[in-house]
Amino acid sequence: MTLKVGIAGANGRMGQALRAAVGAAEGMALAATFDVGDDYESAIARCNVIIDFTRPEGTMAHLAACRAAKKKIVIGTTGFAPEDLAKIQAAATEIAIVKAPNMSVGVVVTAKLVEMASRSLGPDYDVEVFEMHHKLKVDAPSGTALMLGEVAAKARGTTLEKDAVHARHGTTGERKAGTIGFSTARGGDVVGDHTVFFAGVGERIEITHRSNSRATYAQGALRAARFLAGRTHGLYSMEDVLGLV
Numbered sequence: 045m046t047l048k049v050g051i052a053g054a055n056g057r058m059g060q061a062l063r064a065a066v067g068a069a070e071g072m073a074l075a076a077t078f079d080v081g082d083d084y085e086s087a088i089a090r091c092n093v094i095i096d097f098t099r100p101e102g103t104m105a106h107l108a109a110c111r112a113a114k115k116k117i118v119i120g121t122t123g124f125a126p127e128d129l130a131k132i133q134a135a136a137t138e139i140a141i142v143k144a145p146n147m148s149v150g151v152v153v154t155a156k157l158v159e160m161a162s163r164s165l166g167p168d169y170d171v172e173v174f175e176m177h178h179k180l181k182v183d184a185p186s187g188t189a190l191m192l193g194e195v196a197a198k199a200r201g202t203t204l205e206k207d208a209v210h211a212r213h214g215t216t217g218e219r220k221a222g223t224i225g226f227s228t229a230r231g232g233d234v235v236g237d238h239t240v241f242f243a244g245v246g247e248r249i250e251i252t253h254r255s256n257s258r259a260t261y262a263q264g265a266l267r268a269a270r271f272l273a274g275r276t277h278g279l280y281s282m283e284d285v286l287g288l289v
């Protein structure tokens with residue numbers, strides 16, 4: 045059966061990569077595309093699955109429409125507020141959702157490496173997460189940086205709520221033990237770079253992932269859409285999609 049795919053945010057950077065990927069994919073047809081101001085409810089009605097890389101307010105509106113129409117959705121958007129995340133969890137009791145801040149296979153593997161390093165090195169190694177993206181990105185830190193920080197925090201038995209440090213300026217005092225720092229750079233057309241540092245005394249480990257093309261994210265999103273075809277409800281990650289959990 046051909047999977048009828050709808051793309052939310054079709055004119056955006058990811059939307060364009062997705063249109064190319066769906067156009068070239070076996071067993072998929074582009075059934076609808078929509079952006080700000082379009083009649084997304086009618087568009088969603090024509091599809092089996094929606095792939096959404098927009099903004100949190102757009103995704104939340106599309107999610108509500110998918111829930112009402114019992115359609116599946118792949119969410120790549122980042123920058124959600126905690127209350128949005130709760131609504132996504134609630135919607136997953138009725139529809140099938142993949143949500144991931146980064147759909148590239150390489151980032152899933154990077155997260156596994158970070159988990160192992162954080163668990164093995166323990167609290168004597170200071171964790172710092174650095175990311176750089178293109179100058180048009182609107183949220184910071186990136187969803188991927190937050191995810192990698194969460195993975196590092198969980199592996200050492202803490203949370204970002206408790207231990208994240210998001211800004212340093214002026215007389216900051218010494219680094220507080222156990223904190224996880226985030227720093228962000230924006231410029232040019234950088235697709236997406238992430239480094240997690242584990243800085244100890246006398247040595248430092250750096251785990252880096254660099255994206256060179258949005259096509260990689262698009263291919264991951266298509267894998268996620270295919271994965272959802274066999275599911276009725278539930279909230280899934282890229283680890284689920286890749287069979288790594």
Ligand SMILES: NC(=O)C1=CN([C@@H]2O[C@H](COP(=O)(O)OP(=O)(O)OC[C@H]3O[C@@H](n4cnc5c(N)ncnc54)[C@H](OP(=O)(O)O)[C@@H]3O)[C@@H](O)[C@H]2O)C=CC1
Nearest residue numbers: 053055056057058079080097098102120121122145146147
């Ligand atoms: N999970 C992953 O692997 C990845 C996630 N991302 C995330 O995807 C999102 C989009 O990134 P990118 O494509 O670079 O962004 P762009 O700004 O290039 O594209 C966003 C698109 O969404 C549309 N849009 C914005 N707001 C709404 C809304 N309220 N309702 C409907 N459509 C809307 C825009 O339409 P218009 O132009 O008309 O405003 C535009 O077409 C970001 O959150 C980014 O962090 C990005 C890359 C990979």
Ligand SMILES: O=C(O)C1=N[C@H](C(=O)O)C[C@H](O)C1
Nearest residue numbers: 122145146181186187188236
């Ligand atoms: O906005 C982007 O471009 C990207 N956003 C995602 C994020 O916030 O992590 C994924 C990727 O890094 C590109």
